[in-house]
Amino acid sequence: MAMMYSKIYSKRLQFRKPAVGDAYILFTTYTQDSEVAKFTTWKPHVSIEETKSFIKMCIEKWKKKDEFNYIIESRENKRLIGMIKVKTDQDKANVGYVIARKYWNNGYATESVLAMVDALFGLGDITEVRAFCDAQNNASVKVMVKAGMTFVKVLPNYIIHPNLSNDKRDCLLYSITKDGYEKKRNR
Numbered sequence: 001m002a003m004m005y006s007k008i009y010s011k012r013l014q015f016r017k018p019a020v021g022d023a024y025i026l027f028t029t030y031t032q033d034s035e036v037a038k039f040t041t042w043k044p045h046v047s048i049e050e051t052k053s054f055i056k057m058c059i060e061k062w063k064k065k066d067e068f069n070y071i072i073e074s075r076e077n078k079r080l081i082g083m084i085k086v087k088t089d090q091d092k093a094n095v096g097y098v099i100a101r102k103y104w105n106n107g108y109a110t111e112s113v114l115a116m117v118d119a120l121f122g123l124g125d126i127t128e129v130r131a132f133c134d135a136q137n138n139a140s141v142k143v144m145v146k147a148g149m150t151f152v153k154v155l156p157n158y159i160i161h162p163n164l165s166n167d168k169r170d171c172l173l174y175s176i177t178k179d180g181y182e183k184k185r186n187r
Contacts, residue, residue: 004068004086004123010115013108015070015084017062022071023052025080030100038163039137040098058085072099072112084112086120091127093120097143104139113147117176127178134161135170148184149174 008015018026030036031045031054045051058069069085082099095116099109113131120126131147132155133140152175157168 005119008070008115008119009075010111012075013081013111013115014073014075015112015115016073018055018058018069018071018083020052020055020059022080023048023055026055026083027051029080029102030082030098033101034163036098036101039134039140039161040163041159041161043162070116072097072108081108082112084116086116088126091125092130093126093128094130094132095120096131107146109140109143110146113143113149117147117181121178121181128175129181130173130175132158132171132173134164135172136164141172141174144174147176148181149176150180 006017027045027048031051034044037044042054045054058067061067061069067085067087069083072081072084073079074081080100081103082097084095084097087094087096093116095113097109097112099112117129120129129149130152131140131144131149133144135154152173155171155173158171160166160168
């Protein structure tokens with residue numbers, strides 16, 4: 001894939017590249033929150049320096065066109081709501097998202113996934129967008145379903161979620177194809 005968009009917009013949200021200056025707000029908003037990190041592949045950050053290192057890694061991945069992490073902000077007041085990442089593999093893309101706890105249950109995760117799906121299919125070379133979550137992460141399942149994704153399969157012993165276990169855990173894979181997306185849009 002050549003490159004993702006540097007900015008993406010949805011009705012209530014905007015998505016932009018992270019900057020090192022985002023470390024304090026990321027840390028105070030969610031990276032240190034154990035409840036937010038519960039189903040993630042990372043442990044809660046214990047310092048702003050850890051969050052700075054994470055952002056630097058995100059910026060480096062953008063440069064390498066390896067992975068595209070976006071800050072999710074409110075369009076209205078520029079408040080940081082979370083992050084969403086995109087990783088492409090030929091004609092497929094995987095998305096992952098995290099929303100700060102104080103913004104849960106407002107539809108922001110679903111709106112973020114829909115915005116990324118729309119942007120990815122708009123690039124022309126992506127034919128399927130996927131997302132997965134821990135088998136016990138019911139909230140994430142709801143997000144993927146609301147975003148138009150359908151269940152594909154269980155991924156047994158797929159990934160370690162260190163805040164739950166040191167063992168690999170089962171995950172659920174969901175996806176939406178470009179054809180399926182266009183059919184839903186044209187209804």
